[in-house]
Amino acid sequence: MNTSFKPLSNKTIVVTGGNGLLGKAFIEDIKNKGGIGISLDISHPTNFELNQIHADVTTENSISKVINEISQQYGNIDGWVNNAYPRTKDWGTDFLNLTEESLKTNVDLQMNSYILCCKEIIKHMLDNKVKGSIVNIASIYGIVGNDFTIYEGTDMKIPAPYSAIKGGVINFSRFLASRFGADEIRINAVSPGGIFDNQPPSFVKEYERKVPMKRMGNPNDIAPAVSFLLSDQAGYITGQNLAVDGGWTSI
Numbered sequence: 285m286n287t288s289f290k291p292l293s294n295k296t297i298v299v300t301g302g303n304g305l306l307g308k309a310f311i312e313d314i315k316n317k318g319g320i321g322i323s324l325d326i327s328h329p330t331n332f333e334l335n336q337i338h339a340d341v342t343t344e345n346s347i348s349k350v351i352n353e354i355s356q357q358y359g360n361i362d363g364w365v366n367n368a369y370p371r372t373k374d375w376g377t378d379f380l381n382l383t384e385e386s387l388k389t390n391v392d393l394q395m396n397s398y399i400l401c402c403k404e405i406i407k408h409m410l411d412n413k414v415k416g417s418i419v420n421i422a423s424i425y426g427i428v429g430n431d432f433t434i435y436e437g438t439d440m441k442i443p444a445p446y447s448a449i450k451g452g453v454i455n456f457s458r459f460l461a462s463r464f465g466a467d468e469i470r471i472n473a474v475s476p477g478g479i480f481d482n483q484p485p486s487f488v489k490e491y492e493r494k495v496p497m498k499r500m501g502n503p504n505d506i507a508p509a510v511s512f513l514l515s516d517q518a519g520y521i522t523g524q525n526l527a528v529d530g531g532w533t534s535i
């Protein structure tokens with residue numbers, strides 16, 4: 285067996301929100317699998333030596349500009365992971381107190397930014413005849429409703445628009461898969477379960493009690509699934525939503 289096989293060799297892959305909890309693990313896994321993982325994030329400056337680019341995914345101009353910059357610096361872009369998580373200060377407001385402005389702004393920041401990034405990167409792939417792969421990071425809450433009992437006794441916030449946004453991301457990935465299948469551009473979603481991030485102990489205990497695999501996820505559980513869908517090994521997989529959730533959505 286060839287143990288040095290690297291499934292992402294010669295692939296240049298952009299991860300939006302690459303400086304966050306999940307994004308850092310995605311970049312690391314892409315690198316370990318032979319690819320160039322470029323973090324596109326609003327929270328760090330541009331540094332090509334570190335494969336980091338400063339950009340705001342919520343403005344279409346910024347995305348098209350940055351795609352040009354990246355392709356000048358690195359050549360064609362083979363993969364793109366929509367993962368950034370912009371949100372308003374009042375994100376998490378209870379549904380009954382949700383304002384029209386907050387709802388519209390978060391749908392715009394989170395869902396519409398994914399859609400506009402897809403448009404710009406697909407144009408790049410079509411123009412350069414790249415048989416590319418796009419992975420849209422969704423969530424278990426784009427598949428099932430929340431179990432509100434696990435939050436009892438904590439002040440954790442449960443943002444109502446999240447389910448709509450992530451459900452939209454999953455089905456929009458199917459639309460794109462169908463639209464661009466003939467161009468051999470693949471579009472899939474990955475839906476992580478809850479990732480351990482020092483949440484209140486009572487929440488963690490309740491989450492672990494309920495989830496079939498009896499533990500919360502960690503970023504390294506999610507990253508290999510993303511890398512797989514970015515690789516040619518997933519060359520006949522498109523329009524799918526891969527739940528990486530310890531079985532949360534299986535019950």
Ligand SMILES: NC(=O)c1ccc[n+]([C@@H]2O[C@H](COP(=O)([O-])OP(=O)(O)OC[C@H]3O[C@@H](n4cnc5c(N)ncnc54)[C@H](O)[C@@H]3O)[C@@H](O)[C@H]2O)c1
Nearest residue numbers: 301303304305306325326327340341368369370423476479
């Ligand atoms: N953490 C979880 O438990 C979990 C579970 C399921 C799904 N997800 C999804 O995974 C994705 C990543 O989540 P996370 O927990 O790593 O979030 P995070 O907050 O740790 O990281 C998000 C990153 O996005 C960047 N960002 C924010 N606004 C931006 C903008 N306008 N332009 C560019 N970059 C911007 C931030 O700087 C940050 O580095 C999100 O889409 C989230 O919904 C997370």
